[in-house]
Amino acid sequence: MTKGPIPLAGVLQAADKPSAVTALYDHWLAVMNLPGRYVPLTVAPDDLGDVIRLLPKAGFIGLNITRPYQRRVLDHADIITDRAALMSGANTIIFRRDGKIHADNTDGYGFIENIRQGAPGWNPKSGPTAIFGAGRTAREVVTALLEVGVEEIRIANRTRARAEALRSEFGTRLVVTDWVKAGNMLEGAATVVNTTPLGSAGHPELRVPLDGLTPGAVVNDLVVSQAPTRLLQAAIEGGCYPVDGVGMVLYQAAPAFERWYGTRPEVDERAREVTTAAFSE
Structure with missing residues (x-):
């Protein structure tokens, strides 16, 4: 007792x-x-x-x-x-x-540890990171990535002003891309992160073109789902390292x-x- x-x-x-x-x-x-x-x-x-x-x-x-x-x-x-x-x-x-x-x-720690456990050998300095979304979760991800030494972060958001606000705060290591051109961020990106709810229950799919994923890239979708999201399925098919959101x-x-x-x-x-x-x- x-x-x-x-x-x-x-x-x-x-x-x-x-x-x-x-x-x-x-x-x-x-x-x-x-x-x-x-x-x-x-x-x-x-x-x-x-x-x-x-x-x-x-x-x-x-x-x-x-x-x-x-x-x-x-x-x-x-x-x-x-x-x-x-x-x-x-x-x-x-x-x-x-x-x-x-x-x-502890969100930044959780994000980085998830990638390190899901993709052993991940090197944050191996190339640019591409991020979908510019909300609070994206802010936490950007903070964590800059802390571990990522040298370039490409970011696209459906409302560009939110992405520009992050760039104004965190500096020139952030490069803002229009949402309609978000697929272009994937070319040469060593790490890809979806911080939006797109692809989760009750939300539309992430409709960004994904054919630009680089084989060997680490692809992290923060959506928690029983089955692989569209982004993670594309990562699997494209020879990338998929890391889920859970x-x-x-x-x-x-x-x-x-x-x-x-x-x-x-x-x-x-x-x-x-x-x-x-x-x-």
Whole structure:
């Protein structure tokens, strides 16, 4: 029998956006036989500060943060890591024993680790990276890629102004391409990343021409899907190294779990199956 209060962690999410990572954390807690609960929470944006300050008193040791709260939560943190500041948002909150609220972002780590595990031998300096999309996920990917030394990032977004805004912030290593010419970015690209929801359930396919994929390129689609997306299928057929999106979910979740519960969970095939199935529900 467990003595004392059960440590709680949770995910702060929009009311209409159920979190698939709940199944992943429940799986890790069960496999590791740890006392704990992972609780989905919904809160009105105006109540965010009051709720976050109250949660430690209710037994919470940490939170995952989803959109649209990731930027807003920084206003209520006592400690903000350089990564969270650079990405202008936090996906992980730790309620410290000294009462301070610690905000971090593990998405960049999860992205890079997923590629390294999915394509061993990947060299970020082997050539340009092409990115579809310029939203918050793209920002996290750009930050991570620049940090590991990618020298040129080609980026296209359906609204060009968003891609130009990233270039203005991150500098001339970013090269913006019109969306109608996005397929041209693939020529000579050593790494290709789709950060858009195109190809996921409820969204249209990614209709960018893919015949320009370079054999041997690492192709990462951040869409989580039971079957290979159009982009990953093209990568397989074109002699590239396909890397799916579920790995980023797993590898960004593992360090958060460790900070809350003190033990690093294993990213294995069963964890992958649980997460993929939850996204498909």
